[in-house]
Amino acid sequence: MAALQETVTQVATLDASAYKYGFTTDIESEKAPKGLNEDIVRFISAKKNEPQWLTQWRLAAYQRWLTMSEPSWARVHYPKIDYQDLYYYSAPKSTPGPKTIDEVDPELLRTYEKLGIPLREQEILAGVQTRKVAVDAVFDSVSVATTFKEELAKAGVIFCPISEAVHTHPELVQKYLGSVVPVTDNYFATLNSAVFSDGSFVYIPKGVRCPMELSTYFRINEQNTGQFERTLIIADSDSYVSYLEGCTAPKRDENQLHAAVVELVALDNAQIKYSTVQNWYPGDSDGKGGIYNFVTKRGDCRGENSHISWTQVETGSAITWKYPSCILRGNNSQGEFYSIAVSNGHQQVDSGTKMIHLGKNTKSRIISKGISAGRSQNTYRGLVSAHRKAAGSRNFTQCDSLLIGHSCSAHTIPYIEAKNNHLQFEHEATTSKISDEQLFYAMQRGLSAEDATALIVNGFVREVLQQLPMEFAVEAQKLISISLEGSVG
Amino acid sequence: MLEINDLHVSVGDRQILKGLNLKVAAGEVAAIMGPNGTGKSTLSYVIAGREGYSITQGEILLNGVNLLDLPPHLRASSGVFLAFQYPVEIPGVACMQFLKAAMNAQRRSRGEDEINTPEFIKRVREESEKLKIHQEMLRRPLNSGFSGGEKKRLEILQMALLQPKLSILDETDSGLDIDALKTVSEGVNSLRRPDRAFLIITHYQRLLDYIKPDTVHVMAQGRIQKSGGPELALELEKHGYQDYVSNEAA
Numbered sequence: 088m089a090a091l092q093e094t095v096t097q098v099a100t101l102d103a104s105a106y107k108y109g110f111t112t113d114i115e116s117e118k119a120p121k122g123l124n125e126d127i128v129r130f131i132s133a134k135k136n137e138p139q140w141l142t143q144w145r146l147a148a149y150q151r152w153l154t155m156s157e158p159s160w161a162r163v164h165y166p167k168i169d170y171q172d173l174y175y176y177s178a179p180k181s182t183p184g185p186k187t188i189d190e191v192d193p194e195l196l197r198t199y200e201k202l203g204i205p206l207r208e209q210e211i212l213a214g215v216q217t218r219k220v221a222v223d224a225v226f227d228s229v230s231v232a233t234t235f236k237e238e239l240a241k242a243g244v245i246f247c248p249i250s251e252a253v254h255t256h257p258e259l260v261q262k263y264l265g266s267v268v269p270v271t272d273n274y275f276a277t278l279n280s281a282v283f284s285d286g287s288f289v290y291i292p293k294g295v296r297c298p299m300e301l302s303t304y305f306r307i308n309e310q311n312t313g314q315f316e317r318t319l320i321i322a323d324s325d326s327y328v329s330y331l332e333g334c335t336a337p338k339r340d341e342n343q344l345h346a347a348v349v350e351l352v353a354l355d356n357a358q359i360k361y362s363t364v365q366n367w368y369p370g371d372s373d374g375k376g377g378i379y380n381f382v383t384k385r386g387d388c389r390g391e392n393s394h395i396s397w398t399q400v401e402t403g404s405a406i407t408w409k410y411p412s413c414i415l416r417g418n419n420s421q422g423e424f425y426s427i428a429v430s431n432g433h434q435q436v437d438s439g440t441k442m443i444h445l446g447k448n449t450k451s452r453i454i455s456k457g458i459s460a461g462r463s464q465n466t467y468r469g470l471v472s473a474h475r476k477a478a479g480s481r482n483f484t485q486c487d488s489l490l491i492g493h494s495c496s497a498h499t500i501p502y503i504e505a506k507n508n509h510l511q512f513e514h515e516a517t518t519s520k521i522s523d524e525q526l527f528y529a530m531q532r533g534l535s536a537e538d539a540t541a542l543i544v545n546g547f548v549r550e551v552l553q554q555l556p557m558e559f560a561v562e563a564q565k566l567i568s569i570s571l572e573g574s575v576g
Numbered sequence: 577m578l579e580i581n582d583l584h585v586s587v588g589d590r591q592i593l594k595g596l597n598l599k600v601a602a603g604e605v606a607a608i609m610g611p612n613g614t615g616k617s618t619l620s621y622v623i624a625g626r627e628g629y630s631i632t633q634g635e636i637l638l639n640g641v642n643l644l645d646l647p648p649h650l651r652a653s654s655g656v657f658l659a660f661q662y663p664v665e666i667p668g669v670a671c672m673q674f675l676k677a678a679m680n681a682q683r684r685s686r687g688e689d690e691i692n693t694p695e696f697i698k699r700v701r702e703e704s705e706k707l708k709i710h711q712e713m714l715r716r717p718l719n720s721g722f723s724g725g726e727k728k729r730l731e732i733l734q735m736a737l738l739q740p741k742l743s744i745l746d747e748t749d750s751g752l753d754i755d756a757l758k759t760v761s762e763g764v765n766s767l768r769r770p771d772r773a774f775l776i777i778t779h780y781q782r783l784l785d786y787i788k789p790d791t792v793h794v795m796a797q798g799r800i801q802k803s804g805g806p807e808l809a810l811e812l813e814k815h816g817y818q819d820y821v822s823n824e825a826a
Contacts, residue, residue: 527626528664530648532678532734542677546668
């Protein structure tokens with residue numbers, strides 16, 4: 088009992104001190120005035136020198152947003168957000184669109200270095216990392232650097248800030264933007280459509296296997312600033328891409344809003360693998376501060392035999408409201424969702440996925456592992472639905488929850504809708520606790536209470552960790568032990 | 577090597593060990609026999625440091641160090657090994673991964689270098705062959721879906737790899753068929769050395785046909801009631817524990 092108690096105590100003492108990315112960068116920034124109105128939307132659009140269609144698109148979204156109300160169905164609680172008390176645009180002053188990495192403010196480069204994200208290609212090539220990964224770094228509202236652009240261009244791959252793609256590839260942006268997550272989709276997505284500032288744009292041409300992993304690294308620095316990034320990834324027929332996303336924020340006493348939209352489009356026989364390691368600041372041990380992570384992520388398997396998989400490791404944020412989903416439109420298309428959601432302290436997680444089977448013989452697979460500790464709340468919410476034309480579709484869902492201590496809770500809320508009779512949907516769910524027997528057994532073999540807990544948790548999430556690219560898996564594993572044990576990594 | 581003096585242990589209001597004394601010398605194999613519910617498993621858990629027992633009096637010395645001052649993982653690294661009566665499952669953690677984590681944790685806390693992977697694999701291979709453990713089994717999650725015999729053999733494999741000074745076998749013979757019992761016993765016998773001691777907890781003579789004890793202690797009512805040589809086990813087999821139980825009641 089006391090062994091477990093010890094772990095619980097360690098977990099309870101975990102607070103901001105364990106969060107190692109909580110530093111702030113002292114850099115001058117240019118901000119739009121506080122609050123939100125049509126002028127702000129126009130201001131953001133003008134800052135990016137956007138074509139008129141996009142300005143109109145944003146304004147329409149803003150008008151729509153005014154008529155909507157914040158969703159309240161999620162199992163999360165937070166004080167009302169004053170949307171007029173936020174900054175919607177903030178950019179480091181010194182970077183009016185740097186052309187090369189040498190023009191990037193050295194303070195910013197140092198920030199990313201501290202975060203372990205090398206932005207200088209030569210450093211990456213010199214072997215700081217074992218495998219080449221192209222990075223797009225987004226700082227508050229703008230992208231500050233994108234690496235390996237030239238090498239990717241040789242393969243025909245477009246990887247750039249979306250604000251740049253609007254100018255260089257307007258036809259692609261106009262065709263696909265909002266085609267997966269429509270402007271009217273939900274409160275936060277609509278808000279994002281009105282005020283999104285930057286994010287990554289990826290296009291993989293027909294028949295191309297992207298020669299390296301692509302990655303975007305998001306950082307919120309400014310106080311009272313919302314981050315509204317927008318990511319759009321298009322994999323044309325017979326192409327393949329693996330994309331990684333990471334995020335951190337400084338420790339702030341106030342809550343910060345992050346409302347992103349990610350849209351994926353996979354055409355015939357294309358495959359997109361999208362991995363996230365989400366480590367936004369979770370707030371301190373009293374539940375003060377932390378990021379509100381209200382994110383809409385959706386992939387459209389538009390083509391036949393297309394394949395989209397989401398893998399997420401969620402350890403941060405005060406509140407997570409996030410359901411990376413797949414629309415299985417193309418016949419024989421396939422969607423996957425692998426998730427590890429760790430909650431501790433006062434964190435609240437309401438996360439899961441939607442698998443919408445529209446095409447024939449579509450397949451989906453959901454593996455969700457929730458770990459709750461401290462006083463946290465961890466909810467899996469999932470929808471598996473099949474259209475009447477989606478004959479021969481199959482889904483397998485497995486939701487496992489692991490509880491550490493006595494003050495946390497886990498909930499599983501699966502929705503299943505079947506509109507035809509030729510389906511096979513399977514759902515399995517378990518809830519378990521790390522038992523005193525397991526802890527004692529491992530400790531009897533020489534492992535400390537902390538190491539024993541980490542080992543058991545590791546076993547619990549193994550299936551999902553295996554889905555991550557190697558470097559990310561190692562990182563994620565470390566992150567999970569840090570968030571659970573309060574040990575300094 | 578092991579010296580237990582006047583050990584009093586209770587769980588809640590119930591007193592289980594009532595002034596137990598026991599000495600086991602280096603190189604000795606000591607058997608503890610006794611009826612069910614007499615505190616034999618409690619004794620093994622208390623030596624290993626399981627929580628949930630209140631130790632109201634007494635000491636447990638291993639080579640002069642009071643184990644009661646150490647948390648379970650440091651007792652392990654100072655040489656205490658408990659082969660569980662019911663080995664625990666840890667889903668998703670492969671046996672190999674667990675074995676390596678345990679060996680390295682003990683090495684680290686003793687200030688030794690971690691074992692390198694080729695050396696580790698070589699040692700596991702050698703020891704597992706002796707115990708007729710298939711390599712395939714070691715890639716499976718720890719004890720998950722293992723048969724009783726597989727679980728017990730894995731306990732002995734861990735004992736062989738960790739090389740403890742004091743090995744406690746808690747009802748290791750339970751749930752074993754005769755072939756598995758022989759394999760497990762041979763495994764234990766091959767680990768006997770002048771600098772190691774074994775404490776074999778059982779309530780049947782059967783296991784002692786294969787692992788020959790140097791001393792036999794009869795435990796009842798929370799104490800060692802009688803100590804003797806191997807012949808004591810045979811005597812118990814004939815007459816049962818009746819004498820000891822009624823003595824105490826009187």
